[in-house]
Amino acid sequence: MVCARRVTRTAVWLIILLQMTLVILLLGLGVGVLVGLLGIGGGVVLVPALVYLLHLDQHMAQGTSLFVLLPPVGVGALREYWKQGQVDLRAGVLCALGMLLGAYAGSFVALPLASRTLKALFGCFLMLAAILLWAKPRLDGSVSRRSEEQHHG
């Protein structure tokens, strides 16, 4: 009896663990598609997903997201862009340097904050990023049209 119950409990526990693992793996895959599609690192989606789907604390979600982004997860996507000649290597290296220093400074701003304050700030940041993302296409259209005209003319 007792033994059977223990087996059942272990089975349930295993299923939950498997389910969680599967959710996390799929979440990673979904975030990855966005990384390649939009040329972003994925943290903007990863952090809310960790907070709402896996119920991590805001600080914990941010720390984990930073850890996920440490290995070159975007290298496969970069290869696709490189083949098309859509990479400015000089600018990219400069950006990497700037972000290395900036990120260190930023973590010292975030760590002493209360989790709920940080969560609210993160929300405001997402809205700002969304507006910037939306604002881009119009200008992009005019620029690429202009460069096309230059090529033809």
Next chain:
Amino acid sequence: MAEGAGRDAGIFASACVCGVASGMFGISGGALLVPLLGLLFAFTQHRAQGTSLVAVIPPTGILAVLAYSKEGFVSWRTGLLLIPGVFFGGIAGGALAKKIRPQRMRQIFAVILFLLGAVQAVFTR
């Protein structure tokens, strides 16, 4: 040449700003870098995205991760499970980006991001 150096300095400064956001919010900074490269330095969308990917290849967040882990704010197990998915998803997304015009895709993403931000900003329990 002076113009080139000025552009370099500008790009570096923008990246520093993105970096602060990266450390503050646990993101890679690319979400901010892509629009900034386009708006301030007239990169085309695909070029901005490709260049942003260069910037997120080196472990630019390493110092920030160390700072977070010192406070115990890193879930290593979850992180390790997420990495392979993000990697393979990235390849698929990169291949997909060549085929479709990402304009509409990005606008949809911007709307989702905005709503997500609003929810995070309002429901801060």
